[in-house]
Amino acid sequence: LREHEEFTKVKNIAKIELGRYEIDTWYFSPFPPEYNDSPKLYFCEFCLNFMKRKEQLQRHMRKCDLKHPPGDEIYRSGTLSMFEVDGKKNKVYGQNLCYLAKLFLDHKTLYYDVDLFLFYVLCECDDRGCHMVGYFSKEKHSEESYNLACILTLPPYQRKGYGKFLIAFSYELSKKEGKVGTPERPLSDLGLLSYRGYWTRVLLEILKKHKSNISIKELSDMTAIKADDILSTLQSLDLIQYRKGQHVICADPKVLDRHLKAAGRGGLEVDVSKLIWTPYK
Numbered sequence: 001l002r003e004h005e006e007f008t009k010v011k012n013i014a015k016i017e018l019g020r021y022e023i024d025t026w027y028f029s030p031f032p033p034e035y036n037d038s039p040k041l042y043f044c045e046f047c048l049n050f051m052k053r054k055e056q057l058q059r060h061m062r063k064c065d066l067k068h069p070p071g072d073e074i075y076r077s078g079t080l081s082m083f084e085v086d087g088k089k090n091k092v093y094g095q096n097l098c099y100l101a102k103l104f105l106d107h108k109t110l111y112y113d114v115d116l117f118l119f120y121v122l123c124e125c126d127d128r129g130c131h132m133v134g135y136f137s138k139e140k141h142s143e144e145s146y147n148l149a150c151i152l153t154l155p156p157y158q159r160k161g162y163g164k165f166l167i168a169f170s171y172e173l174s175k176k177e178g179k180v181g182t183p184e185r186p187l188s189d190l191g192l193l194s195y196r197g198y199w200t201r202v203l204l205e206i207l208k209k210h211k212s213n214i215s216i217k218e219l220s221d222m223t224a225i226k227a228d229d230i231l232s233t234l235q236s237l238d239l240i241q242y243r244k245g246q247h248v249i250c251a252d253p254k255v256l257d258r259h260l261k262a263a264g265r266g267g268l269e270v271d272v273s274k275l276i277w278t279p280y281k
């Protein structure tokens, strides 16, 4: 019940300013009470501290010496960089990021226990600094094989392929860990659309290459996508038959091509050779 109350709370902050954008918010976020009467919050785009007045932000920007998220840059390709932020080492940053993200995430409980999470922050970099585009969070240790807890692309950057990049990135981390992964449930509508698109494209491309002569287990080993997600994706595309107590993949090359076309653009590619990362110990 308490959770439900939290989900249905009325939106409290209508707008935020972040970097060069003014952004209309989508949902309630549990900012400390003294911020709740402000129509607009001003965020430092680098440390994500937030303020009630523009002048406070301007003063802050003169002394804030961050030009990118705190933590390690683990990926750089062209102007795109990924930073890994440990919630235990950067508690305030982690909390600020959660407050910000909740403004665009509906049915997610916010974890204040940011210690237990790593944050992967995607940035577009130029000579003024690294500007946050979106992020995903990941539990340091997940019992349920979750490889992603929350994912967000900030509204001004949505529908440009960054979401698919973040999803692909989460699976590249799982491959390096030698584990399969799945996103934490529930997924939002936009989350499900993005995952379905990613799964469909990745799986169909492999099926095409292997002329469908491949098992779900082999697909899972190659992609780090959990077998359940593979099954539900292929079922939704009507590519699974149930024979002699087993699920088998049945796909005509023409049907694959048709589905691939419908799956849309591939998005921004993750260049794995540019990922410098070892799993969290």
Ligand code: ACO
Residues within 6 Å of the ligand: 104, 105, 148, 149, 150, 151, 152, 153, 154, 157, 158, 159, 160, 161, 162, 163, 164, 165, 183, 184, 185, 186, 187, 188, 189, 190, 191, 192, 193, 194, 197, 263, 264, 265, 266, 267
């Ligand atoms: N309308 C219709 N389809 C959409 C829309 C939309 N507004 N947005 C995304 N999609 C679908 C499309 O199929 C799109 O592919 P296409 O552009 O090739 O057609 C695909 O999703 C992914 O598009 P991207 O540009 O790669 O994704 P984006 O950068 O927009 O990020 C995300 C997707 C992260 C889900 C974003 O919409 C978002 O931040 N939403 C708010 C927060 C949220 O709901 N997060 C997921 C919660 S679930 C969880 O965290 C585990």
Ligand code: ZN
Residues within 6 Å of the ligand: 044, 045, 046, 047, 048, 049, 060, 064, 065, 066
């Ligand atoms: Zn700052």
